[in-house]
Amino acid sequence: MKEIQSRTAGIENKENTIVVGYDFGKESVQISFCRKNTEPESVAPVVGVEKFQIPAALCQLDSSGQWLYGDEAVKAAARGDCKLAGNLVSNCRKQDPAEAESREESGQENSGENRKEDPVRLLGLFLKKTFSLVKTASGGAEIAAVMFTFESLDGDVIRIIRAATAELYVSETKIYIQDYKESFLSYVLNQPIEIWKQDVVLFECRDRKMMAYHLRMNQKTLPAAITISENYYDWPYGAEGENHGSMEERQIFPDDSGKSATPDTEFGKIIGLEFNKKVVSGVYLIGGCFDKTRLRKSMDYLCMGRRVFGGRNLYTKGACYAARDKFFETGRQQYLYLGEHMVSSNIAVEVKKGAERELFPLVEGGRHWYDAGASCEFILDDTREIRLRIIPLMGAEAATQVLALDNLPKRPPMTTRMRMDLSFSARREIDITVEDLGFGELFPGTGRKWRYKITLL
Template sequence: MRKTIIGLDLDRESSQISYYSERSMEPETVSIQENQDRYLIPTPSDLFTLIEGKVELGQMTLANFLKTCIGYIGPSVKPENVCIMITMKEITLAWADALRNACQMIGIPGEAVFLQTHRESFCCYTLNQKKELWIHRVALFEYEDTKISSYIMDIDYHTKPALVRAETGKSINLGRQGARSQEQWNEQRDARFLEMIEEVFQNDTFSAVFLIGDSFDKTWAVESLQYLWSNRRRRVYQGRNLYTKGACYAAMQRMDIGKRLDDFLYQSEDLVEHNLSMQMEHRGKQSTHMLINAGTNWFEAEYTCEFILDDTDEVVIYARSMMGGEAESYSIVLKNLPERPKRTTRLQMRLKFISQGRCKVTIRDLGFGEFYPASGKVWESVLEV
């Protein structure tokens, strides 16, 4: 059965969901009301507080909300046949764990759940548009509550694959209208936004600009929008569903559907910068067994394996920078390991990044069948890589 490919933008106030349409062969954003352009799904008001506070109720609240969002696509969508990319402004360890657990609770297989930030979704969306839009730099301005923030996407073609970055640019807090007249309020916002645009652009060439948020309005953004449109070669777009569509494009990539982006590598501060491996003997030959590949977002970097320990009481993991150089070794001593004959201790090892440069390693003694029962011992260590 074909999978339903989904991109979900999860935000504090409202969320949006898109799916890959086989008819248009593009992501389509789902309206929560038939025959109407109502794309914003109200996020449960206490969801972020519950998850960030690690309250148990948060898992169930999140699971129910995910189920509701997926249900808007149609009654025929079954969680076990879903591939979903969830995008958020920032992803913490608490959110990464909660999202995976919630997806599992509603029946989505773990290998079909992916996570990325808004910045990466911005890049995924942009690269899936016509090349004329990203031949130069691309800017995104997002107006949320009282704040306008910006991202600048840039591509470095001096490397292969080309490096794609979405750097955080200038942000301003416009505050609220207060006692100011509507005219004063509009003029001041317009002037400050124009100043922000000029500072972001400087002397660089931008081929496209995306304006995210309903608060961008021609009634107040007069000179600022006029400045953006003054360059005929620069395209300006306004909307709300860029992140959800970008997430859907990314999910399509994971399923090998749509435009190939093999010539590009997204680079951000969320990427794991080291390859983690260990030396193993397989069929009488020494070999390097890769555990986690560099270039993976840290909140997606996990690996579990089982192996038989040789005549030693330690496990050695090697970390090599993606930029090259010598590998660094990390030795994990298995204190109080039960004494057994050589090669009669089976271990399970799980690696999980808990932040960009920290990897938690959990090793469990599984024993060796009926001859040597599992001791239940567990060893944990955090590698700073």
């Protein structure tokens, strides 16, 4: 008999194994890849052309039925050769999950027409098309893990990506997801330490706003605690610094002299508000609005005693670093980041070992809530309850959560086997199911289930 292995089993030691960072923006995607001991490399759809943004769009040619993606799809739709399918993730949000599941169970998705209209399958097709670029750029390397990164995350995005990647040749346990803030963190921690020995700030122009991520590290805690704040400032200027608003909008932001504001004076004010007497050692600028000819004074100030970098592919490379750290287990364990998608407590169950009571760990804090969970089986002694310990990572007092097993059949001690499954429906929402498995033929299980929902503080 030959052992059957998972889709990525045993590939960790292959020299030609890569991990991928996939930045899924609102209108375009960027992709990068790296090996265990190499730096991330961005993927361009056209060889030799340093244009890394790929429009997140698909279309099927009316004449031949061929599927196009990216720039080719946009151009074909502009010529009237096909109907463009954009907003790939947003369209998946609009689909009723129950309707999609019903269609899948009935086999309707196998017909050509239904297959085209299913937004999750369209997204999956787009992912397959773009992953072929990675294969080509990497010389046919095997993709071992993928980190998707989004500006923001919720349960719908998690569900959509997991459904759309089901047919990719990557194990579902190696499909990772994180937000832009965490990709920013992953990027920074993989740079020389002199860049992040103090605070690090990222500025980005988004939708007539100037967004700032401010990374701070508390070296006095062990492990060092990292926080990232997110602030937005009005920025009515275009990508290259010109004002796209009306004259009235230009007058909204007068400088101290009472004159009309300029991009330079406005960015200077934003820097002052964001830094606010804090020591900043590194700055990253994303977008086309940071033109030094228009932002001369503010850019000169930024560069005084700080390392300043500009570019557009930080999130995809940060996601690639994160995938590498997770898959090859090269992460920096001495740092603790409790972002908005992280479980903030350790969770354990009280068990009896001999005459002593101990804590058996179930969930380790600091993990993404959508990846956290546990299943275990145990035998009850003379108790009719389960006691969980909730231990916050940041020093708050631990709490005990008692799960009462009402209407549990009466049996002698040590003759009731139970199964407990724990999962998260949100960062602070835990769903628990406990099932009576009985004890063999002597005390058959009833199949009775108890369900609980716990809200973490």
